[in-house]
Amino acid sequence: VTAHKTLAGKVSIAVPTGALMPGALRLLARAGLARLTGEELGRQLLVDRSGVRVILVRPADVPAYVDHGAADLGIVGKDILWETPGAHYELVDLGFGACQMVLAVPIASRLNGPETWPPQLRVATKYPRTAAAWFEARGQAVEVVPLHGSVELAPQVGLVDAIVDLTATGRTLKENRLRVTATLGASTARLIANQASLKTRTDAVQAAVGRLREAVAK
């Protein structure tokens, strides 16, 4: 019997660390599923409440937990789902955590619309799959440089021509003397569900989905 085994009748929900965590916890409370503080969950990582198990994982790991069935449901940014498509169901736009995936270049750069792009564009990003797919759909040859952080720095030191990154307010871009030339997509937090959980424990999982959906509409 493995530790990640889901408990009969109990619905497990994966919640991401970071920017989406406060919104996710507020939503769980509003839906009447679990009342938890960030400190509490951050300390324990796994909290059991009547009928619900909440687990705290890194944002990029939420789809893995859900697709593998270690969590029935997951709260995750659309940006992560673009990057890691899987066999999960994307059920509800939860509304919070709004931000945009943008193509940004240094303020002084000559690059602007597609007509100004060189034959081969070099782009740094934490979202290599999303970036590559977007340029491919536009017939633009691109060399994607996958980075893990401080992507804003890459064009300033001449590593790349542009970056693809997530921005909520645009402040970080401005501070790093970058400007947006295109928007790849708009992201918000989403509710995803494991395909087998919906089939094998339909009642419990659908009930939780229903309560979360209502809490969003409120």
Add this chain to the structure above:
Amino acid sequence: MVEGVDVLELGIGADQRRRLFKFADARGEVIALVGERTVPVARLVAGKLRGSALPLRLCYAGPVLSTDEGRFHQRRETYQVGAELVGAPGTVADAEVIALAARCLQASGVQRYQVDVGHAEFFHGIMDAVKLPDEVKSAVRVALTARDFVALESLLEKTPLRSAEHELLLRFPALRGGSEILQAAGGLVRNRRSERALAELAEVLQLLVAHGLGDVVSLDLGAIRDFDYYTGIIFEGYGPDIGRPVAQGGRYDALLARFGRPAPATGFVVQLDLVWEMLTRSARPPALPRIDAAVAWSGSGLKAGLRLGSTLRLFGMRAVVDTQARDQAESKTWWRAVGAVNLLHCMNDSTVAWTAVGQRTRRLPPEQVAGRLAGGIA
């Protein structure tokens, strides 16, 4: 194991094609390692078995290969068992194949399993009937097969005409249940294709009850599968604590025609790796098959030991003969390590010291030992 890519392309989608291990032979023809086994079966039926009368019932078991590493460190070589019923249309054939798949899951020893049955035509009927511009329709198709209901909702929101079909599409993940779901859906659809699909589902459900599978079968009108491939009844098998279907199947009446022998067909595949994962996770993980007899020998007993081992195997028992001589005390240590039910120590041509678990040692001639073991007499 190996097929020409041009042959495989007749039967599989672009996504599966991408995952094939491909290479070129000496003449530069691109060939691939099998990624699934339904297409090879279709080729067999239309080729080597061309002269055989339909219907044909064929099965396979073996590895398939995929370049996809997956996110769970999946093995690239996985094992599949499957069966295809070619040349039989109708719900009796559909139910036969579903029942066989269910019995396979049962025989594998999983403690709990369920089979969800749906119908590809239910979806096609809705897509025909729903009033949408063509470009929105294709976007709806993409969103639905990606299981992206947020995108689906926003696509349908923009259209002025709201119909029962709209509602059904949005409720796809929740269209699951028993026969009551057929009535609920029947009240909402207003198109021939979907109505016929619901009628067929009702028939299949009744047949599966007659097969003795009423407890494990549910209906899932929102089953999302490769709708370009499947033409009728579709189904999926699930087990406890596995996030993916362990068995999948359905009717694919269009495939055989692409190989030049048009025929209705239905079949299924069981993912053995997932079955194994379920078994090893369960409270009673599967044990290796028990060895019936450990045959040890000393002195001149080797020949008698080899004869005894062969005789026992003829009677269907698992017997292992030691590779080296041991005295009686050493042979007991070896016996425990082997984990066999009986220790048969051949001391010479005519004497065997026979020890069974929980019993004291007896000395008997080898023929008597073989006779008693084969006859099930301790």
